[in-house]
Amino acid sequence: MPIALLALAIGAFGIGTTEFVIMGVLPEVAGDLGVSIPTAGHLISGYALGVVIGAPLLTAAAVRLSRKTMLLGMMAVFTVGNLLSALASGYGFLLVARVLTALPHGAFFGVGAVVAAGMVEPGRRARAISMMFLGLTLANVIGVPLSTLLGQQLGWRAAFWVVTAIGVAAMAAIVALVPNQPRQHQVGLRGELSAFRRPQVWLALGIAMLGFGGVFAAYSYIAPMMTQVAGFDAGSVTLLLALFGLGATVGNVLGGRFADRALMPSLYVSLGGLAVVLALFVFTAHDKLLAPITIFLIGAVAFVAAPTVQMRIMDKAVEAPTLAAAANHSAFNIANAGGAFLGGVVIDAGFGYTSPNWVGAALAVIGLALALFSGLLDRREKQLRRNALSVTPNPATPYPATTTP
Incomplete structure (x- = not known):
């Protein structure tokens, strides 16, 4: 399998971690920001709403860009959203930051799946896509538990600093590893x-x-x-x-x-x-x-x-x-x-x-x-x-x- 799939898997790992880590640090978030746990739970539904809205809208907005540029743009928005989450001064700010973070979620996976499938021969396309999704599933095994533990020990913001760093690493990997696919196929x-x-x-x-x-x-x-x-x-x-x-x-x-x-x-x-x-x-x-x-x-x-x-x-x-x-x-x-x-x-x-x-x-x-x-x-x-x-x-x-x- 192409080494470029590693870049997509790193991005998927970061996205999977940030989506579900909020569930593990919800009590810490609620206590620090002075809201009830049910109110803090809206951070979960807000993220899901951002994915539903952002997947078609961001893909449509960026469809004329090269796919590598689209991947970089989506990961940049994701990274900024997590950075703002780590710096959030209040509940409302954090909710907006979570929605922003969610907007590129579906678009990244959609474009990434097309890029992954385009890097291999026809008989291996599903395997290439599964290698990208491997980052998402491993996030539930490694990323979420470790980020939750870190957030519980050092404060919930630490979990978002970690995911911000993963986003930066994913952007660097995309620049270095993902090839430019010809525009004529778009x-x-x-x-x-x-x-x-x-x-x-x-x-x-x-x-x-x-x-x-x-x-x-x-x-x-x-x-x-x-x-x-x-x-x-x-x-x-x-x-x-x-x-x-x-x-x-x-x-x-x-x-x-x-x-x-x-x-x-x-x-x-x-x-x-x-x-x-x-x-x-x-x-x-x-x-x-x-x-x-x-x-x-x-x-x-x-x-x-x-x-x-x-x-x-x-x-x-x-x-x-x-x-x-x-x-x-x-x-x-x-x-x-x-x-x-x-x-x-x-x-x-x-x-x-x-x-x-x-x-x-x-x-x-x-x-x-x-x-x-x-x-x-x-x-x-x-x-x-x-x-x-x-x-x-x-x-x-x-x-x-x-x-x-």
């Missing part, structure tokens, strides 16, 4: 928007939103599920979340390999497996041995789909993939918010802390149904093309000569 904004006229692009975004909505319906409530149901102490939750991240890392690497060999079957297996594992989690969440194993498996089967869905969207928007690839990360964050909301609804309705797992399984099944329908459309399109070719006269075959009476 299209304007109108061309990028034309990809959204294709039903298959919307189907792929729907698959991402529903599949990962199922993940976040369960993941958002792992802490109370493990402490109130499984009987773990609060200090064990960080290790359990890191176990999810480890599973996601393994699944992501496998997903890139599987997608290069058989993209749609990989997607079917991932979504089907996710539905099964989430349904099992309703029962295994009561056991201290089976619960951690299930958490690892949820991360693994879910993130097999991460490079697979990204590759699917880029394939279906082949002439103009950048904006569609960025929109995938808007869908991912809608899944984050929507899954957490639906999981909270069933808990509030009195169905217990394991009930979000049923919600997650149901969302995964609907995502699988969309994937099967999308695959059916593929087969129908191929059959129509074969039929059209079979009735088209072969110009190499001469017509019978006509004779005059």
